[in-house]
Amino acid sequence: MEKFDVAVVGLGAFGSATVWQAARKGAKVIGFEQFEFGHVHGASHDTSRIVRTSYDAPQYVALAKSAYREWRELEQCAGVKLLTVTGGVVLFTNDRPSSSSSVKATDYTASLEANNVPYELLTAQQAKNRWPQFGLSENADVVYTADTGIAHAAKSVMTMQFMARTHGAVLKENTSVIEVVPLAGPDKGVLVKTAQGTFQANKVVLAADAWTNKLLAPLGVHIPLQIMQEQVTYFKPADPAAFEPGNFPVWIAFTEGKTFYGFPTFGEPTIKAARDSSENLMTPEQRTYAHSPELLHELTTFMGGLVPSHRLESLRTVTCQYAITPDRQFVLGPLENHPDIIVGLGAGHGFKFAPVIGRVMAELAINGKTTEDISNFGIPPSQPSLLQGKL
Ligand SMILES: Cc1cc2nc3c(=O)[nH]c(=O)nc-3n(C[C@H](O)[C@H](O)[C@H](O)COP(=O)(O)OP(=O)(O)OC[C@H]3O[C@@H](n4cnc5c(N)ncnc54)[C@H](O)[C@@H]3O)c2cc1C
Secondary structure, three states, X not given: OOEEEEXXXXXXXXXXXXXXXXXXXXXXXXXXXXXXXXXXXXXXXXXXXXXXXXXXXXXXXXXXXXXXXXXXXXXXXXXXXXXXXXXXXXXXXXXXXXXXXXXXXXXXXXXXXXXXXXOEEXXXXXXXXXXXXXXXXXXXXXXXXXXXXXXEHHHHHHHHHXXXXXXXXXXXXXXXXXXXXXXXXXXXXXXXXXXXEEXXXXXXXXOOHHHHHHHHHXXXXXXXXXXXXXXXXXXXXXXXXXXXXXXXXXXXXXXXXXXXXXXXXXXXXXXXXXXXXXXXXXXXXXXXXXXXXXXXXXXXXXHHHHOOOOOEEEEEEEEEEEEEOOXXXXXXXXXXXXXXXXXXXXXOOOHHHHHHHHHHHHHHHHHOOOOOOOOOOOOOOOOOOOOOOOO
16 A cells, blocks of 8 residues: 555645645645545635735734745745735724624734734725725724735635645545544554545545545544535626726625625626625535525625625626634644544635645644644534634
8 A cells, every 4th residue: 555644635725735735845745635626516616715914813814924925935836826916905884883793893903913914994984085986884994904815716726736746746636535544553644545545644634624524523523513505796897997906905894793705806807795604504415506596685785885886787606615613713733532633624714824724734744743823723612603704
């Protein structure tokens, strides 16, 4: 049986980043993907993901700063442009004084300050002066960060897979991992069983997102995850020039109990927008890939208020999948009772971090420790409550 240093289960954004980072460190790496490369069944397909340092907790800001360095490294090594920096705003609409939203502008500004990331805290009027497209309520707070932008999702995943291969990684598509079995004895390591054969590795990284618990169940481990089908809609503005990068930022809006987000035009004269965490609960097996007309109606109504003087036509709606922990915290690290098995899970807001998460996974697998602070990212206790505020 061929032995590897590191085996990675799942080749979405996290797994692809891990095979790249581990292979460039010189490890002998194998990666498994149950579907074909570039598939649309997980969380890492389609055109765009928001990248930003702007977060409500200092730990994520610090990790995002590291992620930007890794994105640049990836772009340079591959000779491919993956990030488009546009600037971005987080809008706190503060519609009701007794807002139940758990997210505050001050959480963002404090976290950015703690990490020396420049930002601007704007009033609604100042924001409207700069972006007259927005129809903001008078008491809104707006946090602007110039480093916010867009990662090309599918292209980034493909690039990381390509770079992993250039460093010698073996990547297998249409190869479902049926079970991972930790070995006892002096050599330790893990068996990775697939329908196409069994492989052995010193360490296994599970980057299986919505499918993670299937692989953990035989090991007696369970992560409290809610799996939901998300959807994003591409709107065609009557006046696309008003929404070009430079004229319009990436935006995230915290409204009463719900979060929406969207983009300037990117690659075509449309603007993509969505609700974060739709609570459209279903397992991967239950997904039909049909979008919810109710969620589309809700989004269209929201967009009508967000950019009130601009006519938008909804062109297409694409579905995607979230696997989120109760507090939207990442899960990063080895299993307590099976330290050769390492989990990497992004809780529905991980894409922007993918290249640094790949490095973290590679460091844990190869060195047994990482230079990044992952102290809050253990397996959470089961408690089903969704908090607003991540993406
Ligand atoms: C609509 C939407 C919008 C988002 N927007 C943003 C954003 O703006 N910014 C941001 O930072 N993040 C965003 N995210 C979150 C981000 O995209 C995800 O956190 C990230 O892509 C997760 O990557 P992953 O590799 O963990 O999961 P996935 O992409 O789902 O990959 C997991 C892979 O594991 C494979 N797999 C599972 N089980 C097995 C097995 N047994 N054998 C072999 N293969 C297996 C699956 O087929 C899959 O390819 C968004 C997500 C969605 C859905």
